[in-house]
Amino acid sequence: MSTLSSIERIWFIVNLIPKGNVLPYGVVADFAGLPGRARYVSRALKLAPQNLTLPWHRVINSQGKISFANNTDAFQTQQQLLRLDGIEVNAGKISLSQYQWKPDIATLVMTLPF
C-alpha cells in the first residue's frame, strides 16, 4: 500500500470530481485530510504536471465562483470548460443548485485509504 503525499492526495481527490460537478477548494482540502488548507489546494493545482490531465476547472471557491480575475485567460478557459461540462456559469458564478457537491463523491471519498 503506497503512501500518498499531501499534494498527491489533493490531485487524487480532484481527479474524482465527475463531469457536471464542482467542488470548493476547502472541501477538496477536507477530503484530502488537510482541513483549513484551501490555499494549498490552489498551489497543488498550479504545480500539477500537465500529464495528469486533472479536471482542475471543477474546483471553485466557497462563494461558488471562479477564483481567477475575470479579465484573465485562465478565467475564460475555466468558464468555457465548465460550460462544456454542462454547468451554467454567469460572469464566473455557478448557480447555487449546481454549486453543491453531490453526496456520491463524499461517500466515495470515505472509502479511500487516507
Added chain:
DNA sequence: AAGATGACGTGCT
C-alpha cells in the same frame, strides 16, 4: 536567509 505572495476561508463591520 528573510520577506512577500497567493486559482482560499471565515468572521466581523
Added chain:
DNA sequence: GAGCACGCCATCT
C-alpha cells in the same frame, strides 16, 4: 452584500 482583517503555509523572490 461588499469590504476588510486575519489565519493559513508551501513557494517564490
